[in-house]
Amino acid sequence: MKARWVVPALLALVSMAATGAGQYEKFDYYVQQMIAAAVAKDPASVQTFREQLDNLPRQEPGDAAQAQSFRQRGLDQLAGNNFKEALAAFRQAFITDPANADIAGQLSLTYLRLRRFKEAERLAVYTLALAPGQSAAWLTLGQIYGQTGDARRAAGAFANAYRFAQDPAQLAEQLRQLGATDTVDTVRIGALQALQAVQPGSVLPDPPTLAPTHPAAHPGTGSTAPAMATTPLSANPPLPDALKRGLTTSSQPLAANSAPKPSPPVSSDNPGQRIYRRSLPLTCLIVTFRNGKSDNLGSGLLVSVDGLVLTNDHVIEKADNLAVKCGDRESVAKVIRRGKAPDLALLSTTLNSADSLTLNQTYNQDLVGRDVFVLGNPYGLEGTFSTGVISGLRAIDGVRYIQISAPISPGNSGGPVILSDGTVIGIATMGLKVGQNLNFAIAATEVIAAGFFDPGRTKNLPSKGKP
């Protein structure tokens, strides 16, 4: 009711203000207004802004037949999960006929699949300018906002997807699926909020859990906090259980720490298996917390029997608190030393251990060609093991690196790069975005040269040593 007079006034204002604005900004304004109206459960305003979009000048059509041929190629590639090839095909289709809303929508969806959210958003908004009642584009836009941590706008876009769906029951089912299984908190929250808005009496899925293939910590975002407080999703982001316990008992000693589990027995002659089994309990998952929520994760390695853990500085860069899990044991951690060049941090934990990884100070051309093994937690996949060779030695901004061919991904940062003799030759740190397997580890000798760690502590706990 209250929007009856506000909306026309706003529209008049916008039509004046938008005179000098870019085309996209105008589209975006109306789309955002439709989202805000959907969040406010104000269907009259949704309709008003939809009409504004409908009344915009139509885009000049291109060669529809040629575009359809590119589009079909894109669909084939999309079906095979070949997103880059699909992008190339849909892009050609879009350039050939930019007035086709289906093509623009599929280009947006492909960008979303490639996690290129800004491009995906722009194309989704453009699609909605062409066809404001296209439910699929609203659904895509909702996922984009959810993936980028904006639960409110995700909920509004999802609600519009439902509003304009040809088959609302099917769309509601899609939202239920997203609400139950999507790996991103804000997508799930947005979908559930939209369901609550459009079907107030509907039975919502149980509180979502992580997919079993994805044990990573998930982010919470400031914008979702109110929603999380009022729904079953108000629990902490789904951290691994052990880490949750470690965090909540941060002021108390952890029982598990007093009884470290021994490494699994090493019986194989295969060097990879031998290294994996020995190094796994000494390789750590590091989860950072910021503003009370999990924020980032990386890897680390236990370098002393009294619980010192080495990692990259950029892993812990913005953390308020740190939780570390090495093998089956977990602890909170404090920063003892950190620096940007080299990008390293040394953490103290309560993870006393009978064993620790040994830093190998060798740094010469003889290393090139030697086998290396990398352990870490790429994208939260704990204990991921990969192999490769030392491809070269590089000095970057005065820091010595070892270039390796072993695959590493976000989440590997701070993890050990191990030689076949079990010693650590580097700390996995970064990779080139282009090319393949052009990855870099800070040389272990750099850790010592920079004073981060006294190699005297890198030894096994003496049998008669301290407890």
Added chain:
Amino acid sequence: MTHLRKPAWLLAMWLAAIPAFAQNLESNRFYVQQMIERAAANDEHGVVAMQRMLEQNPRPAAADPAAANAMLQAGLAALRQDDSNAALTAFQQAVQMDPGNIEAANHLGLVYRKLGQWTEAERALQQALSLEPTRAVAWFQLAQVYGLQNDVQRATGALANTYRYAQNPMRAEEILRNIAENEAADTLRNAALATLRLQQLPVADLIMPPLAPNSDMMPMTTPANPLRPPRSAP
């Protein structure tokens, strides 16, 4: 108006004060070059000022517009048959008969570019742009000419004007992104990348070969939203 850039206006006023000079071809080229430089510097007001100067110029008189149009059609037919030499001759004649024929000038530039005659292509396209400075297609042709001559600065300026005057900016944006990510020629690719950044448009953070030394390292930490591994992953 206070935010108009002074140098562009002063220059424009100085040139306008000498009508005979301002109306000749060289001054038009100067304005076009200024539009490129101002665009590469992201100086919107400078671009618009130069555009206005060009638009104020009287159109050149046509000797025989009907015959020029006939030659234009002949040139287009030759182009469709991929006969660049015949097209070149036809477009040259069309431009001679009617120097104000934008289509003819633009296509003449296109054919010169196809034939690798950069200087002639540049002149023809500048002529087309002096007649219609908002013609995005001509700016795009000109960007390619500069790109192929390894002039990244001017290619960037011309691409920025392509985007500025595009009828469908979203389409132009995708074209720029396509060039920035896939074009084989380094200069044009880098110019497209620079244009996208100039316009603050999103683009994949890719560096294509040749790589700058130690460029674009990616820290191996997991951002806020970890990816779900592909289903086919082992």
